Amino acid sequence: MHTETVVPAIYGTVTTIFHDLVDPAVYDAASTKIRHLWPQQNIQFRLEFYQQFQALRYAVEEINRSSDLLPNVTLGFYVYDSCSVLKSELQGTFWMLTGLTQEMPNYSCNESPLSAIIGHSKSTFSILMAHILGLYKFPQISYYSTSSLLSDRTQFPTFFRTVPSDVFQSKGLGQLVLHFKWTWVGLIASDDDYGYEALQVIKEEIIESGACIAYTIYIATNQKNQNMPSIVKLISKSTANVIIVFAVDVFLIPLLDEMLEQNVTGKTFIASDAWSISNILTEMKYSTMLSGAIGFAFHSSEIQGFQEYLNSLNPLEPPGIDWSKMLWEEIFNCKFSDYTNLSNILNNQENICTGKENLEHVQNSYNDVSNLRASYNIYTAVYLIAKALDDLSHCQGLTGPFSGGKCSDIKNIQSQEVLYYIKKVRVKMNNQREVYFDKDGNPPAVYDIVNWQPGSDGTMKQVKLGSYDTLNPTENVFSLNTSLILWGTINQETPLSVCSQSCPVGFKKILKREEPVCCFHCVPCSQGEISNKTDSTDCWKCPWEMWPGSEQDRCVSKPVEFLSYVEPLGITLAVTTVFSSLVPITIFYLFICYKSTPLVRANNYSVSCILLVSLSFCFLSALGFIGYPEPQKCLLRQAAFGLIFTLCVSCILAKTIIVVFAFMATKPGSSLKKWTTPRVPYMIIVNCTFAQFLLCVIWLSLSPPFPQYNIEAKPGIIVVECNENSQFAFWCMLGYLGFLSTVSFTVAFLARRLPDNFNEAKFITFSMLAFLSVWVYFIPASLSAQGKYTVSMEIFAVLTSSWAIVVCMFLPKCFIILFRPNMNSRENIMGKSTGRK
Incomplete structure (x- = not known):
């Protein structure tokens, strides 16, 4: 036989505001009770709140008609209206717990077991209820209380809600x-639990x-x-041009x-869920201020x-x-109409309600279902409780979750x-x-x-x-279609709300003294440093092989110079x-062709040939100094230069000394004859x-040169x-070369007045003078040059120094050999010599 159990399992609180004083009344039928706890004052009837009551019904x-959810069980409900009065809220809570008109704590005479409570909408009222209901371990589900305090399970172990905590909203608003890159905002909140807790988060x-925060x-x-x-x-x-407001609409x-x-x-304005979909703020007079406002509303x-x-x-x-x-x-x-005031209604010619008027012909907040929020939260809460009861009813045998199974x-x-x-309940809506x-009931x-x-x-x-x-x-988690936004600004651009303008790339922020971190100066990065993001707090150096770009926003590879x-x-x-190396070779070839002529023989043909070859080298x-400085090139180029030039200067010194010895050895009894x-x-x-x-060799063995990157x-x-590695060894090498050149110049200068057939000393003097002048000039010039x-x-x-030797020592001889062959004769050379004597 089919049996039906009536369980008034849901108690819903609907904060409804009325405009007239009405005597308390109780309706009692089929486990449904409605109680009015109205304050003695005239207040307005809110259509949207009555819609929430209808969502509960x-x-x-719908669940009672369902064959899938709680079959053979009929749900009922108790409802009371506290009219947002704290005292009435306490009365309603105890009325629900006791089942009596006269509230009595710790006593219950409910005809059917009470399963759970839905309410309250205000966080302050829910906190009061939760303290009481927690003592009885009684489940409470709020459909509109968002205070983060209610997530504290130590204080409110039986509180749940179908609306998110303000913590989630605050994270989303952050x-x-x-x-929108708003870094300078103002905060406004009501001075109640909702405002204080929301602003803290x-x-x-x-x-x-x-x-x-401005x-x-x-x-x-x-x-x-x-x-x-x-x-x-x-x-x-x-x-601050952006203001975040946590308050209900009436306080705003x-x-x-x-x-x-x-x-x-x-x-x-940035609206919290408490007023983001308010109707009373949509009046035309507020449009200039609230146009473009963005807010979070319950889904x-x-x-x-x-x-x-x-x-x-x-x-x-x-x-x-x-x-x-x-x-x-x-x-x-x-x-x-009623019989007590029927005459007044007739005299005042007021419209009489028949009860047959059609609600489909009107459109208001009562039957507007385009954006169901609070009503849907109540609807969800009922289903959560029903599903929990359904799960409870399916427990079988000794498999239960309580003591002893x-x-x-x-x-x-x-x-x-x-x-x-x-x-543990889970419901798919x-x-x-x-x-x-x-775990926190959210x-x-x-x-x-x-x-x-x-x-x-x-x-x-x-x-x-x-x-x-x-x-x-x-x-x-966060999705936003910015193309749909209509801002309240004149040019419809995104509002700007900053304490200081953003620092562009290539700059860093320097905080203003005694002001928040959003207030700062923008300072360009120092040379060699970059910042590649706006509002950077610091600049950093590029790697050694890189250099800041023109905007100092990125590191670019430094150009390599050699x-x-x-x-x-x-x-x-x-x-x-x-080309220059071919000139000594050409002269060398010329000397070979004319090696038997008096002029070539008189200038020590063999040493001249060695000198010409060394000059070509x-x-x-110089080619060793052109091209990429590879390790082998760096190791040998200075040593090769020093050795070749030493060979060249040594030949000149040898020619000079031989000229002097030859002249001195002609004197009777001279001991220098053996040196000729x-x-x-x-x-x-x-x-x-x-x-x-x-x-x-010592230089290259102990401290060899090596290539380096000079930044x-x-x-x-x-x-x-x-890098020459050892500057001492490098200057010793140059110093020795300079010493030989100075000796050659000195000896040649002293021998400049020898007879004409030995007048090569004059050419040596000029060549060594030019040679030394070039290298003396090179030292300060090289110190001032870079790269x-x-x-x-x-x-x-x-x-230049090589050309000085070629020009001063060999150009006159080549001129005589090629263009004055009559002067290239023994008689001419000896004649000059005789004439001098």
Whole structure:
């Protein structure tokens, strides 16, 4: 036999505000009770709150019709209206727990077991309820309380909610601020639990995201806002153009009115969920200030068949006849007649409500289901409780979660047993989202992001831009379609709200003294440093092989400099070197052809040939300084240059000494005659060259030259050069060469007045003078040159000094051989000699 158990398992709190004084009434039928706890004052009836009550009814009736969820079980509910009065909230809570009109703690005479409580909408009221219900381990599910305090399981172990905690909203707002690069924002909040807790969390999120707080303002909620003028002056003077507001709409109205009074515009508001979809703020007079505002709103979803259910309401049928009549009178501007005031109604000619008026012909916040938020949260809460009870009812045998493997009895359930299943419940709603509670009693957080835009009638409308959904992957939690945004700025550009303009790349931030980190100066990076992102706090040096670009925003490879064969200077010097080396060879060939002539024989033919060959190598040694400085080239080029030039100067010295010895040996009884043999000049050449060779061997053995990258010679350029390693050895080599040259010059200068047939001493004097002059000039010139030009100067000195010897010593002889052959005769040379005597 089919049996049906009636379980009034859900208790929903609906904070409904009425405009008239109504006597308390209780409706009792089929486990449904409605109680009114109204304060003694005239207040307005809120249509959207009555829609929330209908969402509760609709969910319960839908579940009772379902064959899948809680079959053979009928749900009922208790409802009371506290009218946002704290005392009434306490009365309603104990009325629900005791089941009596007279509230009695720790006593219950409920006809059917009570499973869970839905409510309250305000965080302050929910905290009060949660303290009481936690003592009884009674499950409580709020559909609109967002305070982060309620996530504390030590204080509120039985509290759950179908709306996200303010922590999630604050994180999302922090990301929103970061997305639009607002680093300087103002904070406004109501001075209640909602405002204090929200601002504490949002401050942490904003500061963590790198932004700063320009000011923090709390709006009084329990007294007249006498400080509004000074608050608005602070907002007006601040450079923060973005203001985040955590307050309900009614507390924001005095602030907006004062801003209108002082004509404060140009501020962009960021709305919390408490007022982001407010209806009372959409008036035309606020459009100049709220146009372009962006806010977080609770996620909206559809409830299938709900609008038809709302429009099918019969105000003369239970439950809640009193509320239904008030709704009817509010919508159709009529009055229900009764026998006590019928004459007054007839005399005042007021409209009489028949109860047959059609709700489908009107459109208001009662039957507007386009954006169901609070109503859908209540609808979700009912399903979560029903699913928990369904899970409880499926427990079998000794597999239960309680002591001894026991299961709960659906006909006699205990609050702590329902609490166990609510903690583990998971429900997939008709919008395909799975709802459950985390360890803190919070559901998966999802918000709609809305933008306040002016409508055709001048009032504001909220347009959905995107969402903040923690169920999405980490990189897609925050989504926003910026193309849909209508800003309140004149040019429709994104508002700018910064304390200081962003520092571009190539600059770094220097904080202003005694001001927040968002207030700073921009200073260019020093030479050799870069910053490749905006608002960089520091600059950093490039690697040694790189150099900042023109904007100092990236490191670019430094150009490598060396005297190359492919550049004009290198090509010119290389061609000049090769051509110059051919000149001594040509003269050498000329001397071979005319070796039997008196002029060639008189100038020591053998030594002259060695000198010409060495001069050709002197020219070619310059090629060692052109091209990339490879290790082998660096090792040998200075030593080769020193040895070849030493050989050249040694030949000149040998020629000079032989001239002097030859002249001195002609005197009777001279002891120098033995030094006029053909072997003497070779001995001089070998000994002088060997000394230089020994110096070079010691140098290359102990401290060999090597290639290096010089980054200090020229900023931004890598100079590839040869490091001589030992400057002492290098200057010893040059010094020895200079010493031989000086000796040759001195001896030649002293022998310049010898007879004409020995007048080669004059040419040696001039050649050594030119040679020494070139190298004396090279030393300071090389010290002032940088990079490849230092090498170019050395090549120039090599070529010039070599040409000086060629020109001064051999050009006159070649001229006589080629163009004055009559002077190249023994008679001519001897004649000159005789004439001198």
